[in-house]
Amino acid sequence: MAVSEKAEEKLVGFTPNLVINQPSHYCPGCHYGILTRILAEVIEELGITGDTIGVSAVGCSIFTHVYIDIDFIDALHGRAPEVASGVKAAHFGKKIVFTLQGDGDLAAIGMGDFINAIARGEQLTTIFLNNANYGTTGGQMAPTTIIGQKSTTTPDGRKPEVEGYPIHVAELIAPMQGLVYSARCAMNTVKNVRQTKKAIAKALRIQMEGKGYSFVEVLSACPAGWKLSPVDSLKWIEENQMREFPLGVFKDETEGAIDE
Amino acid sequence: MIETTLCTGNRAVCYGAIDAGCRHFFGYPITPQNDIPEYMSEELPKLGGIYKQTESEVSSINMVYGAVAAGVRAMTSTSSPGFSLMQEAISGIAAAELPAVVVDVQRGGPGLGTTQTAQMDYFQATKGGGHGGYRQIVLAPHSVQETYNLLQLAFHLADTYRIMAIVLTDAILGQMVAPLNREPLDLGPLPEKDWALRGKGLKGGRRDVFSTMLLKPGFYVPYMTRMREKYRKIEDNEIRYDCVHGEDAQVMLVSYGSTARISLEAVARARRKGLKWGLFRPITLWPFPEAELRKATEACKTIVVVEDSMGQMIEDVRLAVRDQMPVHLVGTLSRHNPGSGGMIFPERVYEEVNQWL
Numbered sequence: 001m002a003v004s005e006k007a008e009e010k011l012v013g014f015t016p017n018l019v020i021n022q023p024s025h026y027c028p029g030c031h032y033g034i035l036t037r038i039l040a041e042v043i044e045e046l047g048i049t050g051d052t053i054g055v056s057a058v059g060c061s062i063f064t065h066v067y068i069d070i071d072f073i074d075a076l077h078g079r080a081p082e083v084a085s086g087v088k089a090a091h092f093g094k095k096i097v098f099t100l101q102g103d104g105d106l107a108a109i110g111m112g113d114f115i116n117a118i119a120r121g122e123q124l125t126t127i128f129l130n131n132a133n134y135g136t137t138g139g140q141m142a143p144t145t146i147i148g149q150k151s152t153t154t155p156d157g158r159k160p161e162v163e164g165y166p167i168h169v170a171e172l173i174a175p176m177q178g179l180v181y182s183a184r185c186a187m188n189t190v191k192n193v194r195q196t197k198k199a200i201a202k203a204l205r206i207q208m209e210g211k212g213y214s215f216v217e218v219l220s221a222c223p224a225g226w227k228l229s230p231v232d233s234l235k236w237i238e239e240n241q242m243r244e245f246p247l248g249v250f251k252d253e254t255e256g257a258i259d260e
Numbered sequence: 261m262i263e264t265t266l267c268t269g270n271r272a273v274c275y276g277a278i279d280a281g282c283r284h285f286f287g288y289p290i291t292p293q294n295d296i297p298e299y300m301s302e303e304l305p306k307l308g309g310i311y312k313q314t315e316s317e318v319s320s321i322n323m324v325y326g327a328v329a330a331g332v333r334a335m336t337s338t339s340s341p342g343f344s345l346m347q348e349a350i351s352g353i354a355a356a357e358l359p360a361v362v363v364d365v366q367r368g369g370p371g372l373g374t375t376q377t378a379q380m381d382y383f384q385a386t387k388g389g390g391h392g393g394y395r396q397i398v399l400a401p402h403s404v405q406e407t408y409n410l411l412q413l414a415f416h417l418a419d420t421y422r423i424m425a426i427v428l429t430d431a432i433l434g435q436m437v438a439p440l441n442r443e444p445l446d447l448g449p450l451p452e453k454d455w456a457l458r459g460k461g462l463k464g465g466r467r468d469v470f471s472t473m474l475l476k477p478g479f480y481v482p483y484m485t486r487m488r489e490k491y492r493k494i495e496d497n498e499i500r501y502d503c504v505h506g507e508d509a510q511v512m513l514v515s516y517g518s519t520a521r522i523s524l525e526a527v528a529r530a531r532r533k534g535l536k537w538g539l540f541r542p543i544t545l546w547p548f549p550e551a552e553l554r555k556a557t558e559a560c561k562t563i564v565v566v567e568d569s570m571g572q573m574i575e576d577v578r579l580a581v582r583d584q585m586p587v588h589l590v591g592t593l594s595r596h597n598p599g600s601g602g603m604i605f606p607e608r609v610y611e612e613v614n615q616w617l
Contacts, residue, residue: 049461065469076472082326086325090284
């Protein structure tokens with residue numbers, strides 16, 4: 001390959017120890033790859049490599065186990081929170097268990113499961129990837145599809161009078177008892193990626209300290225589903241998705257005891 | 261020390277599970293099995309275990325999926341409509357080849373049906389109520405004592421083969437009270453669960469993954485081949501049944517669960533009158549004792565299936581005897597009253613069978 005023949009090329013990146021280095025199945029411009037890497041880095045940096053069990057969900061997250069070298073279990077569609085609850089209970093609370101779920105999985109078929117896991121007082125962490133459509137199945141309308149957004153099942157754009165409104169998960173759950181932390185981040189700039197990593201680290205530390213349920217929503221690109229180029233997708237996040245879904249922390253009960 | 265106690269079949273489910281070492285129970289209320297989660301919620305915390313009340317049967321069975329993947333003995337119990345809700349995850353647990361136990365205390369009819377007894381879930385339990393053509397062990401007790409014993413066997417077989425084991429009881433068995441010798445069974449050694457999700461640090465850095473997807477390149481047909489071998493092994497080794505008066509029976513009743521108790525009464529009545537009746541009672545509904553039933557009925561003139569349904573197990577019985585003799589049904593239409601609380605009584609069984617002779 002032409003690239004590898006350049007002997008003078010300097011390596012400026014590195015592969016985290018937990019990342020299984022192999023060709024990605026994710027589409028060009030998809031943010032799942034970066035999110036996977038962030039997760040791998042955070043798990044290693046927190047020193048919980050041998051104690052962490054991941055639960056992936058139906059959708060593009062289901063192959064996360066292919067890329068992160070930790071114990072993993074795939075849940076059925078929408079059921080990751082209770083599968084995680086079962087894993088956590090089997091270990092009598094002594095392991096770190098997280099779910100990685102997309103918007104169709106968490107906010108449509110699995111909303112009841114998710115809300116009830118928080119209400120049960122589970123000590124879990126959920127990372128919620130909001131890319132405003134069903135990416136795996138080809139770009140259908142999701143609960144997070146914004147008004148006016150075209151999808152394969154809203155070919156003229158989502159109309160409130162026909163298809164209703166997007167769900168704001170980070171805000172929705174914020175008042176719930178048992179939920180300690182709810183934040184929304186994005187993946188469209190280097191700065192926002194770094195912020196996402198900090199939020200995920202904080203969410204996992206909340207679980208390590210047994211404080212309660214922690215949640216991070218991540219706005220991310222689905223160029224294949226959106227029918228946009230990867231670069232245009234970054235702009236779309238900034239100009240459309242972030243307008244509907246503002247970034248921020250909607251709940252933080254750690255009172256500064258846990259740094260980001 | 262053997263403890264003799266008087267208890268219901270539902271309580272025997274709890275005792276059997278606890279004595280099998282089950283310390284994780286995920287429950288959701290549904291009649292007629294509510295006393296199972298109620299007792300487990302009280303007892304498991306005392307034993308260092310965990311009871312979780314879930315938001316649905318869907319949630320219960322998915323918690324079981326997570327817990328058994330992490331290597332513990334875990335279970336849930338439900339009744340027919342709840343059992344339907346669990347089918348997707350039961351199929352998933354089959355795909356992931358994990359050992360789990362579910363108790364279905366059957367109630368009547370399709371839909372919400374009744375809250376009273378029936379044997380309407382035979383097809384669902386034995387043929388795979390979910391998608392994908394999987395198999396699972398189905399154990400059918402006919403007494404309080406056998407409920408206790410088969411709960412322990414269910415956990416043992418599930419762990420032996422890494423498969424789902426269903427214990428199929430019904431509202432009569434669940435609510436009836438009888439003496440129980442609470443003597444834990446010694447069922448022998450089991451393979452170590454070195455595949456369980458414990459965090460890879462605890463396994464010398466080796467990690468494990470459970471998935472219900474069968475998409476890995478070149479994986480699908482080898483997986484199906486392995487499943488076929490596993491199911492054949494179970495068929496070869498785990499068939500259980502009971503046969504009363506098999507030595508000279510000319511009329512063989514075939515029945516499982518609570519209707520087997522009723523059938524036993526009918527057989528006793530016939531024997532008192534000098535009639536050569538017997539009872540064949542499958543204990544494993546899957547694997548079904550097909551060859552055993554065929555052999556036991558070789559000299560019979562008539563077979564009568566007694567089950568509180570419109571005819572489900574009768575199909576397996578007909579397959580077993582290959583139409584070599586008439587096979588009749590005494591089913592739900594033979595209940596003593598038309599309401600949901602009707603029952604099939606021994607007298608009625610005796611009378612109906614005599615009509616066909």
